[in-house]
Amino acid sequence: MRPIKRFLLCCLALACLSLGGLPARGQETAGATGEVSLPDLHRLDQEIAAARRDETSQNAARLGVPLEDLREYSDNLAVLRNLVLRIQAERRWLGELETRRKVLSADQGPAFPEGAPPYPLSLLDGIRDRMENAQRRLDKDRFLKRSYAADRESDLDELKNAQAEQRVLRERLDQAGLSRRERLRVAWKLEAALLDERLCRAALASLELRMKGIEAEQLLLTAGRDRDAQLLSALLPKVGYSAQDLEAQRHLVEEKLNLFARWARQNEEHQADLTGLLARRGGARGGKEDPEGEALDLLLSLYQRLEDQARQAEQVLLQTRQVWERRYSLLKGGDEAPEVSMLHRWKEENDLWIAFLRETVTERQQVLASFQTQVESLVRSLPAEKGEGEGGVRSELLRGIAETREQTLETIARFLALQALSGRFSDEIASRETKVGWWRNAQAAVSQAAGVAWERELWVVEGRSVTLGKVVQALGILLAGVFLANLLSRIVRARIHANEKRDIHLALLLQRLVYYLFVAGLVLFALHVVHIPLTAFAFLGGAVAIGIGVGAQDFFRNLISGLILMVEKPVRIRDIIEIDGEYAVVKEIDSRTAHVRTFDGVDLFLPNSAFLGDKIRNRTYAHRTVKVKVDVTVAYGSDPGTVRRLMLEAAEAHPRVLADPEPYVRFAEFQNSALLFRLTVFLSQEELVRSGRILEDARSDLRFALAESLPAAGIDIVPGGLMDVRFPAGDPFPKGNDGAPR
Structure with a gap:
């Protein structure tokens, strides 16, 4: 085994021993928990220093890798060092949470406040604030836990990829015939893959510690919230009127009013200074050629906004004081207790304030962000030599946005405080209303709502109020x-x-x-x-x-058409009309529409103006009968007289065909291969009004009779569209000299 290969395999073994094996997806604690052993920081510093020294072009050329890869390797070592420091801090944090949990477990329930009841409202508000903060942190922890779980899955995938890359690189090193340069390059890539594995394992260990810490923190927050809920339930019956607490809340409001009054005076002074400066500059108002003028104009707009904001904050603080006074008035009994109608009025005002505060907080945040963006853009555009000294435009801009941020954040805090206070006040009003009784509440609510609505002014005309x-x-x-x-x-x-x-x-x-x-x-x-x-x-x-x-044009057109129909009577009730080839009975003519029913039983509501057009035919306008036609086609050579006689006999034999007017037959047409005869009969309007099926039934009966009588008389009925082709005598297909048909 070559020396460099032995060195890299030793590094791999040390890395695996230092951070443990690959955790499976169902058993991640094997290598991603807080129990893993961490690399020595001193040794990591030495590795980082050595890697930084190797960041040279000569070394990159010797190893056959880009210089950027050497730098990335050094950066990854630094990231590993930071992860080690983070894991150490997270272990300490987890130990602190465990200590707090043990202390909380040893506690014997909620601690009641010192002093005898009645307790002030501010004490209950403090407990509610703790519960709301705990709930917000629990919601945040749930979100973080889901995020960490997703990051953990991603890190596990990266760890598997790093190990797969190591296997490929080891197989590559084991191949014979590699050049020395290629072997150095593959060996360095294997070392980089080993570092990637160490990073993934450290990241997994950090994530596991954070998830454990979140779970421990959730247990602490839930336990603290539950204890506060028990304490709140125990203290609620013991809350009473406290003049001392009410005076303390008034004093806090006065302090904030003084603060905003001082800010308002400062803003007025700044506006006066800026107005004078702009006047001395000749009233120049900004532009690309004059960034200082644009900056001064923005500053003036800032302070004007702050002045309006201060007035709004003053109204909010006055409302805060009033809400505290009303909250304590609810605790009074006897004749001093507010009436039910007063409670309803307070609740309506409170709801309006809550809606206003919710919208205004968002607006203030957007205005602050917009001004901050404009100021940052202007600061970059101002020349450096004109804004470095004290009192320069650049420093004034920065001071203005700092004051705007401070005052706006304080204003938003007052708005949010009043919003929370108003929400609690609404809950207290609802609790008081339940004690009064639902019947009195309903009476007061209905009476108040009806009185207000009855006298609500809609508009005024000629000095008269229309309510x-x-x-x-x-x-x-x-x-x-x-x-x-x-x-x-x-x-x-x-x-x-x-x-x-x-x-x-x-x-x-x-x-x-x-x-x-x-x-x-x-x-x-x-x-x-x-x-x-x-x-x-x-x-x-x-x-x-x-x-x-x-x-309303169509409305009046149909209304007038209805009057015309009633006067001129082109269509009357019980008339039989034809609409697009379909028969129908007029059932009723209303002001705007007419109700007709087709012989198929379908009800239609037609606008009256449709009857004055040319699309509707009245079949019973001049008489009280309806003409019905039945067509029959017979073969050439048939006796027309016999056909006429048989068709009239069929009509006379039908019980619903009227004798007056008499039925008649017309020789309608010589067709290509047949003779067309048309039988015309008349049916009673009254019978058709009672049942529209009579018309089609009569046609069907006549066709049945003709289909029986005509063939019996030797007359062939020819279907429509049938072509009769006749050839001359002799051979219709003469043949040529070769014997084939021509």
């Missing part, structure tokens, strides 16, 4: 009036129908006219009763009115 209550009254009058209008229109229809039994269309027309006139008068009356002038609807505007007009 929701007035609109509801008007709608009530309209609904009652529409019911009376329907009743009245039916009475009118019945009276007229009794006098004009032959014409129901007159009754329908008068019914519709009475109905629409009554509804129009009812609308005017309802508006007058509730004191809503017609000009109140002028807010719709011309564009909206035009849009409504265009949208």
